[in-house]
Amino acid sequence: MSITVEEIKNVLDWISEFGKDETGGMTRLLYTESWMNAQQALKGKFEELGMETCFDAVGNLKGTLTGTEDGAGTVATGSHVDTVVNGGKLDGQLGIIGGYIAIKHLFETYGRPKKNLAVLSIAEEEGSRFPSVFWGSKNLFGIASEEEVMNIEDIDGVRFTDAMHQCGFDFADGNPSLLADTKQFVELHIEQGNTLEMEQKSVGIINGIVGQKRYNIFLKGEANHAGTTLMKYRHDVIQVYAKIVTEAVAAAKEVGDPLVLTFGKINVKPNVVNVVPGEAIFTMDVRHTDGEILNSFTRKVEELMKEKAKEEGVEIEIDCWMDEKPVPMNDKMIAVIEEACKEKGLNYRIMHSGAGHDSQIIAPRIPTGMIFVPSIRGISHNPAEDTKLKDILQGIEALELTLYKLAY
Structure with missing residues (x-):
């Protein structure tokens, strides 16, 4: 049967x-x-x-x-x-x-x-x-x-x-x-x-x-008035976040399958409409079947994050809390x-x-x-x-x- x-x-x-x-x-x-x-x-x-x-x-x-x-x-x-x-x-x-x-x-x-x-x-x-x-x-x-x-x-x-x-x-x-x-x-x-x-x-x-790597990334800039703080004087964590996401995603697409990159969660302070955001914590999840490619890509993204934070005068802390081969x-x-x-x-x-x-x-x-x-x-x-x-x-x-x- x-x-x-x-x-x-x-x-x-x-x-x-x-x-x-x-x-x-x-x-x-x-x-x-x-x-x-x-x-x-x-x-x-x-x-x-x-x-x-x-x-x-x-x-x-x-x-x-x-x-x-x-x-x-x-x-x-x-x-x-x-x-x-x-x-x-x-x-x-x-x-x-x-x-x-x-x-x-x-x-x-x-x-x-x-x-x-x-x-x-x-x-x-x-x-x-x-x-x-x-x-x-x-x-x-x-x-x-x-x-x-x-x-x-x-x-x-x-x-x-x-x-x-x-x-x-x-x-x-x-x-x-x-x-x-x-x-x-x-x-x-x-x-x-x-x-x-x-x-x-x-x-x-x-x-x-x-393999998987998961991160918590902490950004600390300066909260300030949204109307009176000129763009060139801001230390805006969301500007940093936006640059990181845009450039990292572009880099991931360039590497191609089976690499996947996800920015899945972000918490912002003070998270109100009329204040330049001064703090943020966001997550990053990166996966690939080849451990060397995974490590190489994440090293590049870590350097990218530090570079973008420095450009805007923002402090950054990168915590890789999962590293599964x-x-x-x-x-x-x-x-x-x-x-x-x-x-x-x-x-x-x-x-x-x-x-x-x-x-x-x-x-x-x-x-x-x-x-x-x-x-x-x-x-x-x-x-x-x-x-x-x-x-x-x-x-x-x-x-x-x-x-x-x-x-x-």
């Missing part, structure tokens, strides 16, 4: 009941009731298929279809089960239910694999409830810091540790990783952008996840996924990911591949987030044949 769009829709509708909100969106935050109910429901679903299931210390869930060859290791798939607040029904959980459906059909068609086949429902990736991201995948490798979460709280003042303990989980404390014997990992995910849709492709094979996917995994797409006659392209995913934590430690399916109008983190079922089907078919090649 082939995978059908009806089966995909049924399983997706079923899991989406856990955290569904009144707007039709999804809110399933780490260590909440809806999160716990979803994990327990997935555990039951995996066990119905004959999988062995277990949670790790922090709430990552693994379902394993045991292979026939002892010591052959595990091929794993999956993604994160948490959502943003009022998000969509695909981000994260598509990778879980897609992995489950693929393994289910492999088992029904070919019986047990040689290697173990596993699907992971990773506890958290989004950082939507607490100011901590990749808590789930980092704990799979013992690289999460207890100190970072020990004293943090959510917006309602609930402590991270209290929420975790209430769900019956605690820190790992040396417990074995759910990925201890894993030989390869594949993540299915929505694109969260519009490249595949614009190019009329149903599947994206990811060759790497971009690009993460390439494994070449052999890319080749296996591409071979699967060709054999299935799927409509695919090779591309990079401009957003972060659990695979960026896993890939430096286990050979990893990623498969994208299109997002309609590029919308994500929104109740309108959606993908055509026929495209989801192609993504799961690519995943199914990839798992077959790796585990059978």
Whole structure:
């Protein structure tokens, strides 16, 4: 039996009941009731298929279809089960239910694999409830810091540790990783952008996840009367900001794809109509798949910012508070996924990911591949987030044949 769009829709509708909100969106935050109910429901679903299931210390869930060859290791798939607040029904959980459906059909068609086949429902990736991201995948490798979460709280003042303990989980404390014997990992995910849709492709094979640098930039000039202060005597932070944005964006366009540059937020003081602005803080987000190009470009922009501030007699402070290196996917995994797409006659392209995913934590430690399916109008983190079922089907078919090649 082939995978059908009806089966995909049924399983997706079923899991989406856990955290569904009144707007039709999804809110399933780490260590909440809806999160716990979803994990327990997935555990039951995996066990119905004959999988062995277990949670790790922090709430990552693994379902394993045991292979026939002892010591052959595990091929794993999956993604994160948490959502943003009022998000969509695909981000994260598509990778879980897609992995489950693929393994289910492999088992029904070919019986047990040689290697173990596993699907992971990773506890958290989004950082939507607490100011901590990749808590789930980092704990799979013992690289999460207890100190970072020990004293943090959510917006309602609930402590991270209290929420975790209430769900019956605690820190790992040396417990074995759910990925201890894993030989390869594949993540299915929505694109969260519009490249595949614009190019009329149903599947994206990811060759790497971009590196990111994020900045807070502080400008201090002199607030003064808007009517009486001549232009040549001003120390106007907005003039500096405008020059920086204009010239930096032009430089980014000159470098070209896949470099992206975003000035996303600005706060100005005193922020009134008749006063020359004297202080500002703004943000800058820069991403590229090549670490050297990313570093070279940001160095040039930092020098540009200093130069423009000096021209207007404005003080500047530049704080680069995030510096994530690009993460390439494994070449052999890319080749296996591409071979699967060709054999299935799927409509695919090779591309990079401009957003972060659990695979960026896993890939430096286990050979990893990623498969994208299109997002309609590029919308994500929104109740309108959606993908055509026929495209989801192609993504799961690519995943199914990839798992077959790796585990059978």
